[in-house]
Amino acid sequence: MKEGSKYQPLLEFLRGSDQSEVILTFAEIEALMNNPLPDSAKSKRAWWSNRSKGALQASAWMEARYRVEEVDLAGQRVTFRKPTTGYQVQRVGDTVLWNSDLIKALRLHMGLTQVEFAERLGVYQQTVSQWEKGAYEPTLATSKYLTLIAEQAEFKYGGEE
Template structure:
């Protein structure tokens, strides 16, 4: 991240935190930056999206190893969380059992939107959404493909102890 970015103080604040989850008000972020947040930060959920391109603000929190977990416009606060470095998974017959949380974690690790992840997998965005919301779980073939994509993306998976 460029040292000249107005979001540099947020990056540094988060880098100094040793907590897995940080809840901070918009006002506190503005105090850190010594500048107001844009109006869109107070009304537009997309401003807070975890995207790696075209958003200096997201570069700040993602550069510090955090993702936006929750957003409360009424209380004007955001919850950042540090995703685990290693994800524990269940295996059946040595095959990873993919679920919504794991699919979302892989997508976040790859720094992709649902649409971008769907394009990468050559599936519909709606399918990604349904997996993440646990409407249904990936089929066996999709699970095997997700495992290959995870390996390619260096997404670290570790089996749970039986």
């Protein structure tokens, strides 16, 4: 995030929180930022989407390692949540067997859409979708590659079974 962004105070606030879930009203966010939220934030759920490109507001919560879980437009509040880190991890030797939950968690941790994640891995978006639905699992070679990507992204997936 660019220094001096009007969303910097939100980033700092979330970064300083040790809560796994933070619920803020739009008014509380505006008070933090000392700036009004744009009208689109109050009327369009899409404004709150967890996307990695072209959205300074999303950079604020994602850099603080939070995701928007719920947006209540009528009640004017938003729920930020830190992703879980305790996943069921199975291994064959030293190779992690990547399952649907783990793959989706890695993709979300990286702030990527299925299309962007697929491009990063050199696979089709449908492949990522099928992995995330549990329709099938990646090969051992792909699992090793996913582990490498996870390490580069500083994705922590917890203990072994």
